[in-house]
Amino acid sequence: MEKPDLIVNIIVTLLAILSLLPLAWLITNSLKTSADIYKMPPDILPKSLYLDNYKELFNNQPALRWTFNSFFVSFVTTGLSVIFSSAAAYAFAKLTFKGKNFLFTLFIGSLMIPKETFIVPLFKIVVAFNWVDTYQSLIIPNLAACFGVFMLKSFFESIPDSIRESAKLDGANELTIFWKLMLPIAKPGIGALFILNFVTFWNDYLWQLLMARSKEMNTLTVGVAGLMQEINPNMGLKVAGAAVAALPMIVIFILFQKYFTKGIAAGAVKE
Template identity: 65%
Template sequence: MINKLRKKDKYDLASNIIVFVIALLFLYPLLWLLTSAFKTSSEIYQMPPTILPENFHLGNFQKLFSGNPAIRWVLNSVIVATSSAGLSVIFSSLAAYGFAKMKFKGKNILFVLVIASVMIPKETFIVPLFEIVVAFDWVDTYQSMIIPNLGTGLGTFLLYSFFKDIPDSIRESAKIDGANEWTIFRKLMLPIVAPGIGALFILNFVTYWNDYLWQLLMARSEEMQTISVGAAALQQALNPDIGLRVAGATLAAIPMVIIFLMFQRFFTSGITAGAVKE
């Protein structure tokens, strides 16, 4: 028995070391990006490269904010990502609840079509979607970057499993007590599936924050650009100042890291909920 415990301890130690090394490999590009934002361009090109800057240089961010509407870019990204993620969660939860708990004709066929939409990449219907936006005269507006993101088959599919696992007896008891469908959904069902909603919000937020292609097509003016589009423009500009470009990429990455660290607990519980049945 003691030998088995020792073998298990050795296995756990080895597996933890491997996971730690892999985590460092994945984190190294992010670490290099964050530290290089505080280096001069000459130090970034220095060979052999250094991880930490010799002297913290704030000139990259000064040039970024003084020569570009970077604050407006960040504000646009916050508005687009937060609004898109929040509204898509609302619509996905309503659709998932309807498919999981309500009965209506054609439900199975419609659910299959919703799930099948997950397999269709957005790039395949981006042309007709662009024509619709142009017809509504929404180009270079917030609604053009928010409204097309509201219907997501992935969000419906993810929350469907959460609603499906809730016993029907809870809903039936609430109906006997006189609660209507909206009250049941808002006061009983949503608190139970809160972990799934939190995980879906984070996934959607990161997706819409990085939605470069659609935001590039919609943002015609520099004031309507998001940080992902603005930072990419710095990368593509004929500018030898690599420090400025790295600072733009850092500004685009930091909010996502902060959001994930703040809501990591909800993300982990939402993803793993239902994985283990008692």
């Protein structure tokens, strides 16, 4: 390894370690008593593992239900949005139809509009459908996301048209070509989109806060935020809740990091 590469690797490694320090501090504090958390100077590592914070979180709070709600909403919303985004991206990349460029421009333009600007009319629509405090309200409005279409369009464009034409000569219809040929080839991009969407929907605090009226319908993000607002001197409980809300994201990234890395690298190069 050349010296400049060694220096760059050392710098990147140090920055990676620094970026992990807040997470490590969060987890270690979740294993301390409230008194130890407020202690000055603080202990870097807990003197003993204090698990009562997690016991209180899952015994005295519906944390398991919050966790289920978060996983259910995030997985269902992510899965459906990836399917819809893939189909739309394939249509824009490979099919020919009237107004294609104009429609795609509208899709791109919608990315520039913050969700907060239309959250009030969207809320009124959900209320009119009587969906408040239901899974439909947490899932369906988030399916109309255009980022995935923009991201996956370049992946489908990089696939040679000869593959699609050969499949058509063999008698395959458009749905078969999309499902059995195009999707497997675009798997790296789909994996990267899955991670990005899952993290986005998991952390969609504002919309989940508006839609979840009962404590049982809260997601983990909203439920943990509610602990922060309660008049409760147990800071360890609140830190444990924050740790539980953060750990699933780490697990998801570890499981899908191969697809995420390949997807980002493939998307940066267009053949």
